[in-house]
Amino acid sequence: MRTPLAAGVAALAVMALAGCGASASGTGDAGTTTLTVFAAASLKGSFEDLAAQFEAAHEGVDVQLSFAGSSDLVAQIQQGAPADVFASADTANMDKLVADDLVGDPQDFATNTLEIAVPPGNPAGVETLADLASPGVKLVLCAPEVPCGAASAKVADAAGLDLRPVSEEQSVTDVLGKVTAGEADAGLVYVTDVAAAGDDVEGVELPESAEAVNTYPIAPVADSDRAELARQFVDLVLSSEGQQTLAGFGFAAP
Amino acid sequence: MTLTFAATLPARGFDVELDVAEGRTLALLGPNGAGKSTTLGLVAGTLRPHDGHVTLDGRTLVRADGGRTRTWVPPHDRHVALLAQEPLLFPHLSVRQNVAFGPRSQGARRRTADAAADRRLEQVGLAHLADRAPSTLSGGQAQRVAVARALAAEPRLLLLDEPMAALDVDVTPELRQTLRHLLEGQTAVITTHDVLDALLLADEVAVVEDGRVVERGPTAQVLSRPRSTFAATIAGLNLLAGTWTGDGVLTTTGEVVRGRTPPDGIATGTPTTAVFRPAAVAVYLDEQHGSPRNAFRATVRSLEPRGDLVRVRTDRLAADLTPQSAAELSLVPGAQVWLSVKAAEVDVYPA
Amino acid sequence: MRAPTRSTGEAAVGLPRWAFVPAAVGGLFVLLPLVAMATRVDWSSYWGLITSESARAALLLSLQTSAASTVACLVLGVPMALVLARCRFPGIDLLRSLVMVPLVLPPVVGGIALLYTFGRRGLLGETLEVAGLQVAFSTTAVVLAQTFVALPFLVTSLEGALRTAGARYEMVAASLGARPTTVLRRVTLPLVWPGLLSGAVLSFARALGEFGATITFAGSLQGVTRTLPLEIYLQRETDPDAAVALSLLLVVVAVLVIAATRRERGPL
Numbered sequence: 056m057r058t059p060l061a062a063g064v065a066a067l068a069v070m071a072l073a074g075c076g077a078s079a080s081g082t083g084d085a086g087t088t089t090l091t092v093f094a095a096a097s098l099k100g101s102f103e104d105l106a107a108q109f110e111a112a113h114e115g116v117d118v119q120l121s122f123a124g125s126s127d128l129v130a131q132i133q134q135g136a137p138a139d140v141f142a143s144a145d146t147a148n149m150d151k152l153v154a155d156d157l158v159g160d161p162q163d164f165a166t167n168t169l170e171i172a173v174p175p176g177n178p179a180g181v182e183t184l185a186d187l188a189s190p191g192v193k194l195v196l197c198a199p200e201v202p203c204g205a206a207s208a209k210v211a212d213a214a215g216l217d218l219r220p221v222s223e224e225q226s227v228t229d230v231l232g233k234v235t236a237g238e239a240d241a242g243l244v245y246v247t248d249v250a251a252a253g254d255d256v257e258g259v260e261l262p263e264s265a266e267a268v269n270t271y272p273i274a275p276v277a278d279s280d281r282a283e284l285a286r287q288f289v290d291l292v293l294s295s296e297g298q299q300t301l302a303g304f305g306f307a308a309p
Numbered sequence: 310m311t312l313t314f315a316a317t318l319p320a321r322g323f324d325v326e327l328d329v330a331e332g333r334t335l336a337l338l339g340p341n342g343a344g345k346s347t348t349l350g351l352v353a354g355t356l357r358p359h360d361g362h363v364t365l366d367g368r369t370l371v372r373a374d375g376g377r378t379r380t381w382v383p384p385h386d387r388h389v390a391l392l393a394q395e396p397l398l399f400p401h402l403s404v405r406q407n408v409a410f411g412p413r414s415q416g417a418r419r420r421t422a423d424a425a426a427d428r429r430l431e432q433v434g435l436a437h438l439a440d441r442a443p444s445t446l447s448g449g450q451a452q453r454v455a456v457a458r459a460l461a462a463e464p465r466l467l468l469l470d471e472p473m474a475a476l477d478v479d480v481t482p483e484l485r486q487t488l489r490h491l492l493e494g495q496t497a498v499i500t501t502h503d504v505l506d507a508l509l510l511a512d513e514v515a516v517v518e519d520g521r522v523v524e525r526g527p528t529a530q531v532l533s534r535p536r537s538t539f540a541a542t543i544a545g546l547n548l549l550a551g552t553w554t555g556d557g558v559l560t561t562t563g564e565v566v567r568g569r570t571p572p573d574g575i576a577t578g579t580p581t582t583a584v585f586r587p588a589a590v591a592v593y594l595d596e597q598h599g600s601p602r603n604a605f606r607a608t609v610r611s612l613e614p615r616g617d618l619v620r621v622r623t624d625r626l627a628a629d630l631t632p633q634s635a636a637e638l639s640l641v642p643g644a645q646v647w648l649s650v651k652a653a654e655v656d657v658y659p660a
Numbered sequence: 661m662r663a664p665t666r667s668t669g670e671a672a673v674g675l676p677r678w679a680f681v682p683a684a685v686g687g688l689f690v691l692l693p694l695v696a697m698a699t700r701v702d703w704s705s706y707w708g709l710i711t712s713e714s715a716r717a718a719l720l721l722s723l724q725t726s727a728a729s730t731v732a733c734l735v736l737g738v739p740m741a742l743v744l745a746r747c748r749f750p751g752i753d754l755l756r757s758l759v760m761v762p763l764v765l766p767p768v769v770g771g772i773a774l775l776y777t778f779g780r781r782g783l784l785g786e787t788l789e790v791a792g793l794q795v796a797f798s799t800t801a802v803v804l805a806q807t808f809v810a811l812p813f814l815v816t817s818l819e820g821a822l823r824t825a826g827a828r829y830e831m832v833a834a835s836l837g838a839r840p841t842t843v844l845r846r847v848t849l850p851l852v853w854p855g856l857l858s859g860a861v862l863s864f865a866r867a868l869g870e871f872g873a874t875i876t877f878a879g880s881l882q883g884v885t886r887t888l889p890l891e892i893y894l895q896r897e898t899d900p901d902a903a904v905a906l907s908l909l910l911v912v913v914a915v916l917v918i919a920a921t922r923r924e925r926g927p928l
Binding site: 353354355383384385386387388389390391393395397399400401410411414415458459462464 | 829836839851853
């Protein structure tokens with residue numbers, strides 16, 4: 056009974072190859088098309104929402120999201136990762152790709168400002184930015200090398216404060232984690248992070264946050280096989296529906 | 310200074326009682342697995358008895374009953390030194406440091422301990438090796454250092470567990486002489502297979518079989534008049550046990566053995582032992598009639614060379630023949646033979 | 661082709677020739693990434709990159725904390741190994757398995773567990789805070805994290821050596837009048853010295869490279885908790901050249917430590 060088996064294996068092989076071929080070409084009546092979007096970690100909630108909207112509007116399209124620190128994503132794209140769209144948490148990281156001619160023209164789609172996050176109940180009684188510099192307060196910040204850390208440094212400088220954190224975390228997620236665990240009395244995170252954390256943290260408004268506004272640019276990745284779809288995704292993000300979605304998560308207009 | 314020992318380990322079928330007087334050496338003889346090492350382990354403190362006690366110089370080292378230990382002195386406090394088959398010299402210390410280990414562990418200063426070590430090494434004739442590493446010594450030398458080390462610790466009791474077993478046969482006479490000299494005045498227990506060890510080193514002998522003491526007494530007496538099969542074997546003698554009928558020894562297999570009896574006679578019915586040397590045994594293929602000899606039927610088990618004689622082992626007795634005689638008889642394992650021995654060559658005495 | 665021979669005339673036995681191929685592949689698999697890193701380094705600026713203030717602080721902190729955790733591993737691990745090797749009681753096998761848990765636990769998970777134990781709101785955290793001991797965000801936390809992940813290396817290494825060595829020499833020493841502590845000091849430990857040393861070296865190397873538990877539990881602050889691995893991770897954000905340079909530095913330090921101790925005890 057070897058001929059039927061051989062025929063079956065051959066058929067499977069042909070179908071597999073055809074499937075590979077279909078996805079590579081980006082179009083095809085059989086199977087779905089995948090759009091790969093690289094986005095900064097702080098865009099998690101909002102972009103998942105936007106991806107769902109996009110999939111609903113474009114039948115047969117599957118949006119694959121990859122969230123990470125902006126500089127990690129930049130490094131991956133530079134090494135040839137198969138991304139179609141890139142949304143960065145700051146312009147500095149996007150500019151690296153622009154300099155390497157790896158993206159199309161970027162467009163700003165949102166801004167984010169800082170907010171003080173404290174554990175529920177605000178055990179250290181933090182009310183203002185100046186309170187963060189008090190000796191008894193365990194403050195956790197992002198490291199200056201990451202976008203939110205750079206913003207925190209700018210805000211502190213503008214207010215003439217010398218902040219002494221007990222730890223400089225690698226990402227906003229880590230800062231938030233230390234605050235929700237009760238290890239830190241306060242941390243500087245984005246407005247969107249406080250909103251996303253819900254009851255796990257309380258937010259203390261920061262008027263001085265206007266000193267450091269993080270602008271988020273988005274751009275289609277050059278040499279993508281789904282250039283048309285990528286452009287459409289960027290259009291959605293910039294559209295009024297996209298902007299409304301982002302606002303719902305706490306982002307401000309660009 | 311005396312050792313008294315009475316202990317049981319039901320799980321091993323062990324039930325032994327013995328004692329050693331001050332300055333005397335006791336040899337523990339017995340086949341493998343008889344309980345010799347168990348005895349030493351109980352005295353040294355590496356085993357706990359189920360029931361019983363061990364006392365040394367009136368000091369209780371261990372007491373137990375019903376499986377629970379009531380009194381327990383840890384090994385390092387017992388002043389009992391153990392010498393095993395292997396020298397077990399500490400490989401990372403020099404010979405002198407090894408010998409000085411005992412005194413130093415007991416608080417002596419480095420110089421005092423080293424001096425004591427040198428003296429002991431002198432006693433065993435190895436002072437010139439004091440700075441060597443143990444790995445450079447021969448088996449015999451290492452064992453002698455081990456003896457020096459054990460004695461340097463000034464133990465109240467010295468235990469020797471088959472000290473010659475791992476050595477070459479040409480080295481043992483020298484070590485035996487050394488030990489003989491060193492054991493003078495030292496209370497000691499030595500376990501051994503070798504009858505020469507017992508003869509030369511021990512004042513008294515205890516024979517252990519299946520976890521029990523079957524024979525006990527001064528060395529010469531036990532070995533010339535053994536009352537247990539093992540002692541007889543080790544003494545190189547044939548042994549038959551039975552009851553005195555007034556005329557001969559009635560063995561369990563129904564034979565009557567005649568031999569020389571002690572001058573004051575034996576009461577009828579007393580359990581008696583008959584012993585005779587293998588060299589006094591003659592081997593025939595047919596039954597011999599009309600001769601005032603003791604005769605036994607036997608099956609040949611093995612033949613082994615013994616110097617210029619051949620020892621024929623049968624299922625019951627051993628006989629020594631010249632190789633020519635053995636050849637003439639065409640003896641092979643399994644052959645049915647008749648063994649006979651003159652009454653004049655048999656010693657009979659109460660068990 | 662003749663069998664491979666050494667200069668003393670011994671021939672290698674039990675080594676089929678085909679074994680060299682996968683062995684070579686394995687060797688390359690480990691070496692090539694290191695070579696790849698070395699080729700990426702900007703050698704002209706190398707010295708400047710590794711002597712920057714943050715790099716020096718991170719290296720010093722790494723060496724200090726790794727040394728401290730190795731000492732902690734010895735203080736705790738030697739007795740643990742002794743108990744596991746010499747005792748027999750119901751549940752000892754379970755205990756041995758539990759001691760190995762940090763080996764299989766992802767380091768970040770280890771860090772989270774330590775946080776729940778020693779953190780402000782942790783199991784012991786409140787007691788410690790009352791006693792005036794702040795563990796979180798301190799160098800002590802770094803040492804705790806490193807000890808947690810490195811301890812199993814020492815315990816396994818030493819337990820194996822103790823089991824192989826047996827207890828015969830200890831029995832002899834005891835019969836010569838040496839108390840248990842003396843026996844440990846003068847007989848047991850000297851006899852397992854190679855196993856002890858290799859265990860300590862492994863622990864040191866593991867502590868040196870520890871990242872996940874440190875960053876989760878201790879945080880990251882220059883000179884306090886930012887060890888070399890954390891510094892490398894941070895430098896990736898802005899200065900990949902510095903990250904590679906420091907990575908190579910970490911490799912060199914680890915190799916030096918292992919090589920130094922290997923020479924001392926000769927061929928394994």
